[in-house]
Amino acid sequence: MQINYDFLDNYTFNNKAVTLRNHIVMAPTTLRASLADGSVSDNELNYYRMRAQGPAMIITETAYVNDLGRGWEGGISVSDDDKIPGLRRLASTIQSGGAKAILQIFAAGRQTTTDILRGQQPVSASQQAYPHGEHEVPRALTHDEISQTIADFAQATKRAILAGFDGVELHGANLYLMQQFFSPDSNRRDDLWGGTVEKRRRFGLAVTAKVAQTIEKYADKPFLLGYRQSPEEPMTPGITLEESLEFAKQITTLSVDYLHLSLKDAFQSPFRDQADTQAIIDYYRAILPQNYPLFVAGLLKKPEQVESLLDTGGAGTFAALGRELIIEPNWVQKVKNNDEAAIRYALSPSDFELLGIPKILEKWLLTRFRNGLPITTDFEFDPMKPWQYYKHAVIQTPKPIDPTQLMTLKKRQ
Template sequence: MKHLTDSITLRHGATLTNRIVMSPMQTHSGKRDGFASDETVDYYSARSQAAGMLITEFHYVSKNGGPAYTPGYPEQLGAYSDEHLEGLSKVAKALKKDGNKAILQIHHAGRAAIGQAVSGEDVVAPSTIDFSFLDYPVRELTNEEILEIIADFGRATKRAIAAGFDGVEIHGANHYLIQQFFSKLSNHRTDQWGGNLEKRMAFPLAVVKEVKRVVDLEKPENFIIGYRISPDEIHGSEIGYSAEEATQLIAEVAKYELDYIHLSLWGGYDSSPSNAEKSYAKLFKDVLDEETKLIIVGGVFSEASAQDAVENYADLIAVARGTLVEPKFAQKIIENKGEMIYHEISPETIDYVKWTPGLKEAFSRKDSLGLPPLPGGESIQDLHTGRFDMFYKK
């Protein structure tokens, strides 16, 4: 029987002190051009005991890869230049100060790089498509630009190593550029980067190959490499890709001997595709070898639900909103104080959670800025000041 407090040794030698992972979540704390702020570092420092492995929010790897953020709110963080190294190092140090592993999530927003549109710059994507949900145009990437972005993922990985992170997570989920290349809805290319399923896999696999190449070249000790994926992309009758196609991609990704695969699950850690007998976790576990661990996420706010996830579904459980309302999620379980975990936010715990000003404003809005609402969220709506809402469009 698996327990949350089990230590886990990953493929490349890193040992996690428990089976709990802090899921990547945007902190709304970055300065202009993606630099970490003091609030960024304080937020992550407060969560150094949230899990055995702590994954940062997404960091864009190319100058045109972000920021993906709400205009008016503090920006998304970046890792696209050596100038970001100082902030990256501070974040890594804050997360690692209690002996847990720090992972830098790296990504390119593609069509979601709203900061490019706000600045009057091109927003790039696999194909030039007039998306009804965007109020700005997107431009198709050239072959040369695609190759440069792939190289940027490698450069960001090298910066993660230099900054002291224990690993990187390639963000191939949540409708950002890697997923855009894999999706039939957003990739209409007819060259080597698009068309049939194999060609739509080409960009994700090229990014994985480049990240692995850099790690093999730099040889950091016990460095962790993970890949995050949305298990399918289905919007009513429109299908970007199915869970079956996603497992085919992950079967190819797994050949590069990564440490873990991370499923981004919006329906909960135990969710399943419609009309399917198996859960997403089971479907993806079936295509992984024993050394590639599976992480799932979704709806975990208590020790009991976290234990159910690792006992019945996956190797590791990522806790997202649960670590927003309880910064010491894993530590309380380790200390046999699981019953003392906070399960919701309240005015009484608002200082305890050490949110950034951007997070406080986002989650005190009635619409949570479009983010999944927090348990107890209605109790803090009186704290909303509107200081960042000037440019926000619903």
């Protein structure tokens, strides 16, 4: 029996003549497979080509806008005009599958190391190291450097336009520089750029406004601007949901076409207030215009979860699939073809090559991301002894969404 999922319907933006063919977007996932100078590699193109035929939009892994913004080896660079030819190949590879190509842009701030920066000290809003684990103490950016960084985001946007992308997404989430300015943990300044919540917002607003102006000036076809946010921080002091909602209200008045929430679980309630059981997306829906495009990522795997997200959030809600599209490049096609039984929900180490996963990403998935991935066999990772992957089988199933929470959400409709 064919199920007619609403998330397969298309969506046209109100203010820009852009139609998305369905409500599935590929969440940005860093492959760490760019060339040493940050140029796009063939391995990356192959990976994106394999995933471009289903989702309405692919948001690329995050690209650094200047050399101090580099976060790890193998990241994509948009910091120089010489990167445009490679970026053009990336955009057209994604578009050849029918997906809109969005370049996510960022600066890592304190989330990097002196080694990665080839001897330069990491920078941030303040001289404040990340509080958990061992991290380098960054240097605070000067006022002139802040202005230059804002200009670098604008230049990166111009390059994305010249490379033929359909838009850029500002990476204001996951603890990188844009979030570091907004956070009372990393921003201890007492000048134009920090000291009060209004001043902590200023960097993100200034980047957004400058990027919007750049789009206005240089784009000769509709070009989308998205903003990715992590609504809360776990540390004290840290960003609160209330602060993020106010920030979201302000940026969405600045020609931002969609907002993208980076959540652990798309249906989660605020973790800073354990007594609050209301879903975070409900709070966003309450402050955003009706059906304003809201992308939500976090543990979305099964078609019924995605449908339930749309039921909860309305027609403007989009599901951003991260790990599931690493594991299943043909997710959308299988849903459309009534072939759901063939969707992969777990990753076999035997299939890395088949799935076009670059070797370096394979290493990361088997080490740093190991706990968050449903991998079908246990192993001890040793790049010199790949046969050790097959030690013994322990099939892990994806963590299900809490059904009681789903029921609460459904009742409220």
